[in-house]
Amino acid sequence: MAELQFREAIREAIDEEMDRDERVFIMGEEVAEYNGAYKVTEGMLDKYGFRRVIDTPISELGFAGIGVGAAMNGLRPIVEFMTFNFAVLAADQIINHASKARYMLGGQLDIPIVFRGPNASAGQLGATHSVAYDSMYAQFPGMSVIYPSEPDDAKGLLKSAIRNNDTVLFMESEQMYGMKGEVSEEEDYIIPIGKAKVKREGDDVTIVASGKMYHIAKQAADQLEKDGVEAEIIDPRTIKPLDIETIIESVKKTNRCVIVDEAHPFGGLAAEAGFLIQRDAFDYLDAPVRRVTLPDVSAPFSKSLFDLWLPDAKQVIQAVNSVTYRG
Amino acid sequence: MAKKQQEAFFTPIGLENSTNGKVEKSVDLPEPTEKSHKDLDLSDDDVLSMYEQMYLQRRFEERAMQMYQKGKFGGFLHLYIGQEAVSTGTVFALNDDDDIITAYRDHGWGLVRGVTPKEGMAELFGKETGCSKGKGGSMHFAKVENHFWGGYGIVGGHIPIGGGIAFANKYQENDRVTACFFGDGAVDQGALHETLNMSQLWSLPCIYVVENNGYSMGTSARRHTVNEIHERSKGYGMKSAVFNGMDVFTVYENMRKIAEEVRKDSKPWFVEIRTYRYRGHSMSDPQKYRSKEELEEYQKTDPVERLKKYIIDKKVAGKKKIEEIEERIEEEVLEAIDYAEDSPFPENEALFEDMYADEPHFHDRDDFKGF
Ligand SMILES: Cc1ncc(C[n+]2csc(CCOP(=O)(O)OP(=O)(O)O)c2C)c(N)n1
Numbered sequence: 001m002a003e004l005q006f007r008e009a010i011r012e013a014i015d016e017e018m019d020r021d022e023r024v025f026i027m028g029e030e031v032a033e034y035n036g037a038y039k040v041t042e043g044m045l046d047k048y049g050f051r052r053v054i055d056t057p058i059s060e061l062g063f064a065g066i067g068v069g070a071a072m073n074g075l076r077p078i079v080e081f082m083t084f085n086f087a088v089l090a091a092d093q094i095i096n097h098a099s100k101a102r103y104m105l106g107g108q109l110d111i112p113i114v115f116r117g118p119n120a121s122a123g124q125l126g127a128t129h130s131v132a133y134d135s136m137y138a139q140f141p142g143m144s145v146i147y148p149s150e151p152d153d154a155k156g157l158l159k160s161a162i163r164n165n166d167t168v169l170f171m172e173s174e175q176m177y178g179m180k181g182e183v184s185e186e187e188d189y190i191i192p193i194g195k196a197k198v199k200r201e202g203d204d205v206t207i208v209a210s211g212k213m214y215h216i217a218k219q220a221a222d223q224l225e226k227d228g229v230e231a232e233i234i235d236p237r238t239i240k241p242l243d244i245e246t247i248i249e250s251v252k253k254t255n256r257c258v259i260v261d262e263a264h265p266f267g268g269l270a271a272e273a274g275f276l277i278q279r280d281a282f283d284y285l286d287a288p289v290r291r292v293t294l295p296d297v298s299a300p301f302s303k304s305l306f307d308l309w310l311p312d313a314k315q316v317i318q319a320v321n322s323v324t325y326r327g
Numbered sequence: 328m329a330k331k332q333q334e335a336f337f338t339p340i341g342l343e344n345s346t347n348g349k350v351e352k353s354v355d356l357p358e359p360t361e362k363s364h365k366d367l368d369l370s371d372d373d374v375l376s377m378y379e380q381m382y383l384q385r386r387f388e389e390r391a392m393q394m395y396q397k398g399k400f401g402g403f404l405h406l407y408i409g410q411e412a413v414s415t416g417t418v419f420a421l422n423d424d425d426d427i428i429t430a431y432r433d434h435g436w437g438l439v440r441g442v443t444p445k446e447g448m449a450e451l452f453g454k455e456t457g458c459s460k461g462k463g464g465s466m467h468f469a470k471v472e473n474h475f476w477g478g479y480g481i482v483g484g485h486i487p488i489g490g491g492i493a494f495a496n497k498y499q500e501n502d503r504v505t506a507c508f509f510g511d512g513a514v515d516q517g518a519l520h521e522t523l524n525m526s527q528l529w530s531l532p533c534i535y536v537v538e539n540n541g542y543s544m545g546t547s548a549r550r551h552t553v554n555e556i557h558e559r560s561k562g563y564g565m566k567s568a569v570f571n572g573m574d575v576f577t578v579y580e581n582m583r584k585i586a587e588e589v590r591k592d593s594k595p596w597f598v599e600i601r602t603y604r605y606r607g608h609s610m611s612d613p614q615k616y617r618s619k620e621e622l623e624e625y626q627k628t629d630p631v632e633r634l635k636k637y638i639i640d641k642k643v644a645g646k647k648k649i650e651e652i653e654e655r656i657e658e659e660v661l662e663a664i665d666y667a668e669d670s671p672f673p674e675n676e677a678l679f680e681d682m683y684a685d686e687p688h689f690h691d692r693d694d695f696k697g698f
Contacts, residue, residue, distance in 0.1 A: 027337075034545035034616065050336040057515035057551040058482045058543060086481065089516075124402035124453065126464050128480045265691045296690040297682055301402060301464030302453030304672035 001182040007040045009151035009183050010116075010172065013158035014041070014078060016188070018048055021076060024162060027054035027063060028080030028117070037082050038118065038177050064090035064115065068098045071113040076162060081117035084133045084171060090115075098167040099142030110165040116158070119147065119171035120212060120262050121299055124306050130299030134171050134211070135261070135268035138240035143167040144193050145239040149214035151181040153237050156191030164193065173212040196243035198250065202230030205320050206250040208273055209260035210236050213311060217260050220316035229320060239269055244276045251277055255286040256323040260316055265293040287323040292316050353541030353548055353617070354601050356628065359574035363641065367580055369419075371643045377419060377575055378638060379652050381411040381631050384435040386653075386660045387444055391434070391451055394664060395610055400452045402464045407435035409573075409605040412630035413538055414439045416578025417506060421586055426474045426496070428489045429508040432538075432604075433478025436508070437468030440475035444663035454670035461673050462681060474503075482543075483509060483516030486535065490522045493533035497593060504589045505533040506582070512543025514556055526595040527563045534585055534596045538572065540604040541625075545616040560597035572602030573628040603628075 004012070018024045025048075026041060032055040035042040045053045056063040060081065067077040081087040087094065098111050121130030134147045146161060146168060148154040154172070161168040183189075199214065200221055209217035214235045221231040232250050236242055251257045257277055261270040270291035277289050292315045300306055321327045360367075364374045388406045395404045407414070414435040421427070429436045437447055442458045450457030451465055459467050459477075469477030476492060479485035489507025496503040513519060514537055526533055543551050560567035568585065571577045578600065585596050603625040607614045638644050679689060689695075 030545050037544075054337045055546060055550070057546075058512045059515045059517070061517050062515075089481070089484075124400075124464060126402065126466055126480060127462075128484075129403075295678065295695040296692065297678055300462050300673075300678060301459075301467070302455075302461035302673055303401060304453065305461070305675075305678050306453075308675060308678055 002185050003180055004151050004155075004183045005177065006151045006154055006172065006179045006181070007038060007177040009155040009181075010040050010158055011042065011044075012183070013155045013162070015044070015047070017159055017162040018052060023074065023076045024078065025052040025054065025075065026078040026080060027056055027067065029056055029058055029082050031055060031080050036080070038174060040177070041080070060086055060089035061093060064093040065097065067113050067115075068093055068101070068111060071098075071111045072101065072109050076112045078114045078116060078162060081115065083118040083122075083129065083174065084120075085129050085131055087115065087117065087133070094137070094143075094167070094169070095140050099140050102166070103142060111167055112165045114158070114161045114168045114170055116170035117172065118174035118177075120173055121310065122174035124301050124303055125299070126301045127298040132262040132294075134169070134239045135263045135272075137169050138242075138269070138272075139267075143169060144241065145169045145171070146193065146237065147171045147211035147239055148237055149176075149209075149211055149235050151179070152183045153191060153197070153235070155183050156189050157193065157237060159188070159190050160193050168193070171211065175212060191237075194238050194241040194243055196234050196236045196246040198232065198246065199235045200231065200233040202232040203254055204230045205232070205256040205258060205324060206247065206254045207231050207233045207258050207260060207316065207320070208236065208247055209233065210239065210269075211262060213260040213262050216311055216313050217316055219313035220320065223313060223317055224320055229324065229326075231320065236269075242269075242273065244273065244280070247273060248277065248281050251281045252284045255284050257285070257289045258316060258319040258323060259289065259291045260311055261291060261293045262311065263293060264296050265291065266296065268293060287325065290319040290323050292319050353621070354539055354603065356573060356601050357569060357571045359571045360577040360580050362576060362580060364576065364643070367576060369579070373419065374634075374638060374643050375648070375652065377415050378634050378649070379656065380415045380418070380439045381575065381634060382653060383444065383656050383659070384411045384414065384438050385631050386656055387438060387447065387663070388434055390660050390664060391448065392606075392610070394451070399668070402466075403431070404451075404465050404610045405432045405608065406604070406606040407432050409625070409629070410538060410540060410602045411435055412575040412578050412634075413508075413572045413600050413602055416575040417582045420579045420582035421504065421506060424474055425503050425586065426476060426492050426505040427508070428476040428485055428492060428505070429478050430482065430485060430510055430513065431466035431478050431480045432510070433466065433468045436478070437470060437475060440470055441473040442468055442470045442475070444659050445666040448660075448663040448667040449670050452667040452670070453672065454667055455673040455677065456666070456670040460677070460681065483513040483518045485509070486513065486516070486518050487522045489535065490526050490531055490533055493526070493531040493595070494529070497530070497532055502590055503532070504586045506536060506586075507533060508536045508538055510543060511537055511539040511541070511548045511556060512546075512551060513537070514559065515552055523559070523563045523565060523595075523597065527565050530593045531595050532589050532593045534582070534589060534598055536598045536600055539599050539601050542604065542608065542616070544608045545612070547616070557597065557599035563597070565595055565597045567597045567599075569599040569601065572600035573625075573630045573633065575630060575634055
């Protein structure tokens, strides 16, 4: 095992795949000369040159679409968005083209493209820079959505994503780039897309959380442990396909579930997983499933409001207390 | 794979083989106007007031930077330092009810359009007394009652909105002119091109202004966009201009002329004002993409110093008067900091305020146990 920062784990995955496969290249704003806005691509230009590490203008729609066309025509692009908050400008290419062209054309071609970059909020950046998009993209068929919480998952899943023959959205949280974790040194380390991981075992309640929210859930679980409540944490790792079986299995054991989701409440991961749990594990539930999400309000700038807005461990504990009828 | 691999570089053609730290000069400054303030019908008081405005923007931001470094507030902080002649010259050239909209580098624009230093500093601090009640922060200064429609954080995202403000003015036949400002990086956005086309098609009374400060984050203008920016206008048959933005009189002279024309014939303009930003793109930018020499070269054209020198050389006022102004401004900025510090953060309930104009409808409001 090697101790790596999140950004280093992602870089390793990209590096290994570019090394292995000539068709893989990376492009995006400031990825080459600037070494990446969040330094994910540091050193890449020196290693692979201007042919395969490509700076783009601030033209999200354009370069996303160029990526889609290149993917149709035999390449395997990794398109970096400075954040997924700016990828909404490219949503037409992602949603209407990357995810649909294969189907529309009767399966005549593949579109093996990875769109990646920071997701959700990174601090007090105001309303346009603080949205979690994983659930939104999961609405659309034809793509996978990955939102890893730890460097090890990031590396293994990104390598899978790059080899995947369909559109993959790979979301990273800016606040996690510097976070360190043990990463497998196994040669060609691959984690399959669509497999949740039980990251902590417990009998009293199931907490489902991915990406940045996993760390909030962990904080809550640490606190709950002191109060004698053993929480099991399931990190879905991929939002779509969602490994609902692993979640259901856990809920059948704990009989209670709290879902923590960085998105707004309407129609997100929490809504979907909550629905599936009541459908498939209704008889096992001792309390209604609860969710902790953002409020149905855009991101405020002010520190005081921002801290209220973002889900925190306190809210997770409250939700656990509610499903365990402890107050 | 390709046969001629060595030729397949997707490096921008604008500059030859640029590398970190060794970048060619990013923007050429056209000559400033030679006219004196009297030639431009500006009184001595106008000139002093311009100086005051520019000095305020400069000091406000220098102090804001200090406060940021002290950890008094978070988020992004994009400083406008070096570009003050653009905001000031424009605001003096336009009528007070002409409309202005800009991107996230917006402190200067806010201040010169009537956001008080107190309201501005409080906004940076995220306090409820801020110009946007602490909801927007550095990137979203606004004072709509003064026709300053605010700063926006998505590059190019506000360009169509500028067109829309102009559309409404034409619709209402109110004779107001809109000035929509954005950076050189924004000219690569599709939104610009769609908006220019419709503006020309419908004769919208709008001036689209590229504040070309040489860089889009770490990428010099010549490396992110092809050809001369102002020549984009040709494709739309739109009137255009390019001029120096380090000299407040030059900005004033050109913007006044253009605004007058727009008011007369309602035909849009596409304008490139060349200027320079002294600080990094934001506070987290190590600026490896440009040399110290380049920065120093442009600092020789500093708009604030330039106007000060003019005032003294042309005997518009003496050194003492200038010092008086500077001291007063410094005082005002320090007061603003105290005010921001002392102001309260918004109440928790404010999280749900301002989301809707009418009957609020929050999905699953009761489930939110944040407080
Ligand atoms: C659509 C979009 N893409 C990327 C960004 C990130 N970003 C913010 S500012 C910036 C550079 C813009 O430069 P320019 O338009 O020249 O304005 P300046 O900062 O020089 O005033 C970038 C890439 C963003 N805010 N919005």
